[in-house]
Each structure stands twice: as structure tokens, then as C-alpha cells.
Amino acid sequence: MGRQPCCDKLGVKKGPWTADEDKKLINFILTNGQCCWRAVPKLAGLRRCGKSCRLRWTNYLRPDLKRGLLTDTEEQLVIDLHARLGNRWSKIAARLPGRTDNEIKNHWNTHIKKKLIKMGIDPVTHEPIQKQPENEKNQSSSTKTENNTVLDSSSSPPMMENSSSVTTDESSFLLDNNLSSSNNNNESSFITNTSFWIDEEALWNNSPPISNGANFLWEENCSWLLDCEDFGIHDFGFDCFNDFEIKAINTTEMEGKH
DNA sequence: AAGCGGGACAACCGCAGTCTA
DNA sequence: ATAGACTGCGGTTGTCCCGCT
Numbered sequence: 001m002g003r004q005p006c007c008d009k010l011g012v013k014k015g016p017w018t019a020d021e022d023k024k025l026i027n028f029i030l031t032n033g034q035c036c037w038r039a040v041p042k043l044a045g046l047r048r049c050g051k052s053c054r055l056r057w058t059n060y061l062r063p064d065l066k067r068g069l070l071t072d073t074e075e076q077l078v079i080d081l082h083a084r085l086g087n088r089w090s091k092i093a094a095r096l097p098g099r100t101d102n103e104i105k106n107h108w109n110t111h112i113k114k115k116l117i118k119m120g121i122d123p124v125t126h127e128p129i130q131k132q133p134e135n136e137k138n139q140s141s142s143t144k145t146e147n148n149t150v151l152d153s154s155s156s157p158p159m160m161e162n163s164s165s166v167t168t169d170e171s172s173f174l175l176d177n178n179l180s181s182s183n184n185n186n187e188s189s190f191i192t193n194t195s196f197w198i199d200e201e202a203l204w205n206n207s208p209p210i211s212n213g214a215n216f217l218w219e220e221n222c223s224w225l226l227d228c229e230d231f232g233i234h235d236f237g238f239d240c241f242n243d244f245e246i247k248a249i250n251t252t253e254m255e256g257k258h
Numbered sequence: 259a260a261g262c263g264g265g266a267c268a269a270c271c272g273c274a275g276t277c278t279a
Numbered sequence: 280a281t282a283g284a285c286t287g288c289g290g291t292t293g294t295c296c297c298g299c300t
Contacts, residue, residue: 016269037286050285088288102289106266122278
């Protein structure tokens with residue numbers, strides 16, 4: 001039958017992570033890589049659920065994460081992607097190297113939403129906000145697609161209201177497809193209220209892949225590991241640490257930082 | 259200086275799809 | 280084939296911080 005439970009619910013700690021827990025988790029991931037989250041808490045000596053460890057790592061400790069506010073370019077990119085993908089934060093995050101879905105989601109809810117409303121743009125539909133009766137409102141969202149005659153029913157953008165009918169793979173395909181054709185003949189059909197669309201492709205092409213690890217920002221995530229940069233950790237993919245790197249981590253740990 | 263309210267963000271919850279024993 | 284664990288995702292909540300009164 002099935003697998004072993006990922007964690008026994010009893011005695012599992014919740015709430016904010018301590019520096020010591022972070023340290024243990026980072027140390028474990030560096031040593032063993034990202035696999036078997038179920039086993040992580042036990043092996044790393046953490047009284048946490050594996051799921052919690054995974055979240056902590058992906059949302060906060062991962063060394064390739066950028067910290068700090070989103071740049072204007074990133075913000076515009078998020079708006080544009082949201083217009084096409086809706087609340088598919090993971091898909092949006094996949095287009096912003098070093099950003100997590102949680103981070104983007106938070107930023108959307110706290111910053112961008114308000115900004116758009118202030119600009120008179122509905123953050124859900126990305127249409128200009130117009131005072132109109134509810135029944136007309138519903139009509140307008142459907143007629144919008146009709147007005148944009150380039151779109152047929154099979155390729156219409158997954159705006160929020162329609163997004164449930166589009167699978168993840170379909171939306172990925174749509175996004176990629178539209179990216180590659182954004183400078184061609186049908187770009188205007190998607191976004192009518194954003195002007196930054198043309199620059200996206202260039203932006204993404206210029207963005208370094210996450211996996212090469214060349215742009216790790218250690219200092220804000222795990223400052224206790226800062227010294228490791230001198231040893232070249234940022235030059236490696238994170239799934240394949242060698243003994244030398246692990247030694248470096250251990251050395252840093254012994255210094256009792258943080 | 260203290261209390262309050264809002265903003266920002268980390269973390270949790272629950273669901274759905276996938277995987278595996 | 281199936282039950283149940285694992286993983287990923289989006290929504291929501293909790294907590295901390297800061298500015299204002």
C-alpha cells in the first residue's frame with residue numbers, strides 16, 4: 001500500500017523558522033541535494049514537516065533567489081503575464097529568474113493590485129475600470145474576445161474568468177507560443193493596455209538561467225554562508241555539490257555565524 | 259511614549275494531480 | 280488496479296514592522 005507518511009504530525013514544529021533551523025536545512029540540502037523531502041526533517045535533525053522544509057527552501061533559502069522589491073521591469077512583466085495567465089503564480093515566477101511564486105503573489109497583492117486600481121485598470125481583467133451594470137460587465141468580458149477578432153476560441157488568452165478551462169500545459173504552450181510570435185502579427189490581440197510587451201522577449205533572452213548559479217545572492221538569504229562565495233559555490237549547480245564545497249560550508253558553520 | 263492601523267511578507271492550509279508500493 | 284503518500288500550487292492567515300495620531 002502507498003508510501004510512508006511524509007511526517008508524523010505529532011511533534012512537528014510550526015511557525016517562523018529560526019536561524020539554526022535554516023542552517024540545518026541549508027547544510028542538509030547542500031550535502032544531499034533536493035530530494036526526498038519526506039526524509040529531510042529527520043535526517044537534517046529538524047522537527048518540521050517535509051513540506052515545510054521544501055517551502056522554506058524554495059521560497060527563502062534557495063541561493064539563486066533575488067531578494068528585495070521587484071524592479072519596474074519585473075513588475076511590468078508580472079502584470080503582462082498575469083493578464084494572460086491569471087493567478088498562475090508558478091508559471092509567472094518561472095519567467096522571472098530568482099523570483100518565487102510566493103514572492104510574486106505577495107507583491108501582486110500588496111503593490112501591483114493597488115497600483116493598477118490607481119491607474120484605473122482592473123487587476124483581474126486588466127481592462128480599464130468602467131462603471132457599468134453587472135450584466136453588461138459580464139457581457140463585455142466575453143465580447144472583448146470577440147472584438148479582438150484575431151483570437152479564436154481555441155487560442156484565447158486564459159484570463160482569470162476563463163482560466164479554469166485551460167490546463168497548465170495549454171497555458172504554457174500559449175505563453176510560449178505567444179512569446180515567440182509576439183513581434184509578429186497577432187500580438188495586439190492579447191494585451192490592449194500594456195505597452196511593454198515587445199521588450200519581454202529580449203528581457204528573458206538576456207536573463208541568465210537559474211541553473212547556472214552564476215548570479216546567486218547569498219548575502220541576504222544566508223549570510224552565514226557568505227564566505228562560501230570565495231570558494232566558488234556560486235559557480236556550481238546546486239544539485240551537485242562536491243566535498244570541497246561541503247567542507248567550506250562546514251567550516252563556515254563552525255565559525256558560528258548568525 | 260503608547261496605542262492603533264495598515265503594509266509587507268513568511269508560512270500554513272487544503273486541494274488536485276502524480277507517483278509508488 | 281488501487282490506496283494512499285508525495286509534490287506543486289494557489290489562497291489565506293499570522294506576525295512583524297513602521298508610520299501616524
